[in-house]
Amino acid sequence: MSDPHSTAPVPSPRRRVGRPAGRRAGDTTTRDRILDSARQHFARGSYSSTTIRAIAADADVNPALVIHYFGSKRDLFGATLRLPLHLRDQVSALIRTDPDDMGEHVVRLFLTAWRDQNVRTPLSAMIRSVFSDEGAADALGQFLATHLLGPLVAASRRDRPELRVSLAASHLAGLVIGRHILGVAPLARADIEQLVACVGPVIQHYLTGRLPAVPTE
Amino acid sequence: MSDPHSTAPVPSPRRRVGRPAGRRAGDTTTRDRILDSARQHFARGSYSSTTIRAIAADADVNPALVIHYFGSKRDLFGATLRLPLHLRDQVSALIRTDPDDMGEHVVRLFLTAWRDQNVRTPLSAMIRSVFSDEGAADALGQFLATHLLGPLVAASRRDRPELRVSLAASHLAGLVIGRHILGVAPLARADIEQLVACVGPVIQHYLTGRLPAVPTE
DNA sequence: TAATTAATTAAACGCCAGTTGCAATAGTTC
DNA sequence: GAACTATTGCAACTGGCGTTTAATTAATTA
Numbered sequence: 001m002s003d004p005h006s007t008a009p010v011p012s013p014r015r016r017v018g019r020p021a022g023r024r025a026g027d028t029t030t031r032d033r034i035l036d037s038a039r040q041h042f043a044r045g046s047y048s049s050t051t052i053r054a055i056a057a058d059a060d061v062n063p064a065l066v067i068h069y070f071g072s073k074r075d076l077f078g079a080t081l082r083l084p085l086h087l088r089d090q091v092s093a094l095i096r097t098d099p100d101d102m103g104e105h106v107v108r109l110f111l112t113a114w115r116d117q118n119v120r121t122p123l124s125a126m127i128r129s130v131f132s133d134e135g136a137a138d139a140l141g142q143f144l145a146t147h148l149l150g151p152l153v154a155a156s157r158r159d160r161p162e163l164r165v166s167l168a169a170s171h172l173a174g175l176v177i178g179r180h181i182l183g184v185a186p187l188a189r190a191d192i193e194q195l196v197a198c199v200g201p202v203i204q205h206y207l208t209g210r211l212p213a214v215p216t217e
Numbered sequence: 218m219s220d221p222h223s224t225a226p227v228p229s230p231r232r233r234v235g236r237p238a239g240r241r242a243g244d245t246t247t248r249d250r251i252l253d254s255a256r257q258h259f260a261r262g263s264y265s266s267t268t269i270r271a272i273a274a275d276a277d278v279n280p281a282l283v284i285h286y287f288g289s290k291r292d293l294f295g296a297t298l299r300l301p302l303h304l305r306d307q308v309s310a311l312i313r314t315d316p317d318d319m320g321e322h323v324v325r326l327f328l329t330a331w332r333d334q335n336v337r338t339p340l341s342a343m344i345r346s347v348f349s350d351e352g353a354a355d356a357l358g359q360f361l362a363t364h365l366l367g368p369l370v371a372a373s374r375r376d377r378p379e380l381r382v383s384l385a386a387s388h389l390a391g392l393v394i395g396r397h398i399l400g401v402a403p404l405a406r407a408d409i410e411q412l413v414a415c416v417g418p419v420i421q422h423y424l425t426g427r428l429p430a431v432p433t434e
Numbered sequence: 435t436a437a438t439t440a441a442t443t444a445a446a447c448g449c450c451a452g453t454t455g456c457a458a459t460a461g462t463t464c
Numbered sequence: 465g466a467a468c469t470a471t472t473g474c475a476a477c478t479g480g481c482g483t484t485t486a487a488t489t490a491a492t493t494a
Contacts, residue, residue: 021471024471064455163404166404174387175387184386236443
């Protein structure tokens with residue numbers, strides 16, 4: 001501060017200190033390192049609480065390089081949200097299973113998918129962003145409707161499929177949040193099959209069981 | 218902007234522009250207005266994404282006044298988190314009801330409490346803060362264990378009470394999040410009694426029904 | 435009524451964020 | 465090997481943030 005310009009036109013001899021500038025030898029993995037670091041940071045904090053500078057530091061790189069590769073913080077965030085495709089395949093395999101047997105499969109799929117870091121980090125980043133960025137809820141809703149809930153609703157042959165799927169999804173979401181984000185001890189400690197055994201039948205009930213009639217309407 | 222002109226050290230005659238400084242006439246409700254505004258902002262965004270300046274602007278007040286009343290942003294956040302006491306009373310009334318009848322009562326209590334703005338805003342601020350601030354999960358966990366889950370666990374006469382209560386709580390949390398934070402249509406649209414009828418029996422099952430045996434161990 | 439205290443604002447400070455401009459180095463192409 | 469392009473770092477700019485300080489006005493007290 002205090003009168004920036006008007007410094008004498010000294011051509012600033014670019015002192016040679018710290019790591020040198022310029023391209024590194026060998027092939028470059030820097031872009032991916034940045035993306036990895038960004039995934040981890042966005043998955044851990046909110047959008048506004050994670051900083052490009054921290055991401056850059058973890059990738060052992062200059063903050064400007066992050067911008068150079070990804071344009072802006074928002075775009076970088078977008079780049080971290082791409083989901084692995086095989087999850088979609090698993091879901092579409094799921095809806096072709098026996099509907100009376102689906103409950104346990106859904107729970108198992110959800111819980112095992114979460115162990116895969118390629119699923120877990122972008123999803124938990126999405127979840128976190130939904131809670132911190134107003135309006136991001138739409139993005140997640142879109143994703144869920146298109147890739148997860150929508151197919152299930154379409155496959156249902158029962159009454160009020162949207163309500164059924166919403167009830168099931170809210171339970172699963174609560175389960176995953178409790179187990180993996182909040183770390184509620186009994187849920188985090190339990191092994192997957194135990195949870196499948198407990199929760200699977202309930203999901204099954206929501207999807208195909210008898211729901212109480214709507215009061216009036 | 219641009220060039221804050223290092224004007225000569227004129228002692229800055231405190232120009233009279235905008236609203237005048239100084240105490241206002243009449244009795245003051247300012248502190249409460251600030252607190253209200255803060256509640257709304259913290260309930261809507263993450264801790265780091267809400268700014269004192271925005272809170273002050275909504276309360277139609279100078280940012281410095283916020284600090285003057287509450288000391289710091291953290292303390293202000295703390296001040297917004299006090300829960301209305303009657304919720305605690307309702308919970309402790311709840312655990313004295315018939316355990317075989319508790320499921321529907323719990324769901325109804327949760328959903329109706331959420332309609333009360335004095336409950337909804339601090340709770341959703343807590344939820345959001347848990348997702349954005351690392352470490353805030355402990356605070357919420359503490360609160361839940363002390364005021365909500367703990368009593369339920371203590372009142373349970375079944376096996377594995379922590380797992381039971383955790384399963385029930387995760388379901389309820391997912392329900393409230395879907396209904397009130399994400400605005401999932403079928404959950405947001407349904408009236409409370411319909412949800413009570415659907416979810417109550419499931420909660421009941423988690424609390425007092427037969428859980429599948431633990432595999433080995 | 436004089437002194438004091440409480441409520442309020444304006445202005446600035448220091449910090450840290452995202453971003454930009456520029457220079458330096460390494461690989462690639464002719 | 466010269467010209468070019470891709471990769472990297474440094475330093476600075478701009479802007480918003482939480483917070484501090486000082487000034488101003490209204491209420492209260494002595």
